[in-house]
Amino acid sequence: MMKKQYDIDCNIAQTLNLIGDKWTLLILHAVKVGFKTYKELQENLPGIPTNLLSNRLKTLCEDDLLDCELYSKHPPRYQYNLTDKSNDLDDIYNALIIWGDHHLQKSFKCLNHKDCDGNVRIVYVCEKCGKELSKDELLVHTH
Template identity: 50%
Template sequence: MKIQYNLPCNIAQTLNIIGDKWSLLILNQLFDGRETYKEIQDGLEGIPTNLLSERLKSLETNKLIVKKLYQTHPPRYKYILTEMGCDLVDVFNSFILWGEKHLNKCCNTLVHKYCNGKVEHKYYFPNCDSYLEASELCVIQNEKISEV
């Protein structure tokens, strides 16, 4: 993906990596356990094959996924989330929670896997062992900003 945003902002820089059409949905397929090109394609009705290939290469270049050979003749690969890719789970869960609250037609609910109780988002501050409200948070700009 070409760089769209040249701003000193974490959101803009993250969007440069995963903000293009289909990338988040491809990552979501991987979170859902689909690993092969065919499984991902089948889960994303309407994605052109050339675009899926391009997005998978971009996600690999950006170290969110790795490609592993699982069959040699013909060569077939599976796609696996890296640790960096797996770290997006909280972002995906936040999308689900936001959707539960704001979408007219909510397709998913985030629940505890053992008791099915609904989940709510909290910010934990370990320095004082307490939970904070979003209104108690602020974003500060780091003094040393590397080149964007």
């Protein structure tokens, strides 16, 4: 498991303990879009140091964010796949794309509706009553 950076009783801090290291979200996103082997990841993440990629992949497998599947014994070669846990990061990626489109000096991506090409925004919906909520209607509860 990754070293614990934050010893704070907070979902944000504890989530960052899993996915907050440099390159981690980019590695997971690269696997999501189809780059499954070490070589493919290295080629499609320009600038990532080889030892860092190796260490991150190992940690991501230990933290159940990637499944590690041996596809060649000599030399040992692995293919990486997302787990249910890492498949749930889509909302994080989308929020980062939207935020970047609004706030970066140069936006590289935007999120649009595939049917009409309209811009997309994040919407909160109450799971209990189904009502669409504004940010000021949200309440963070401590367990």
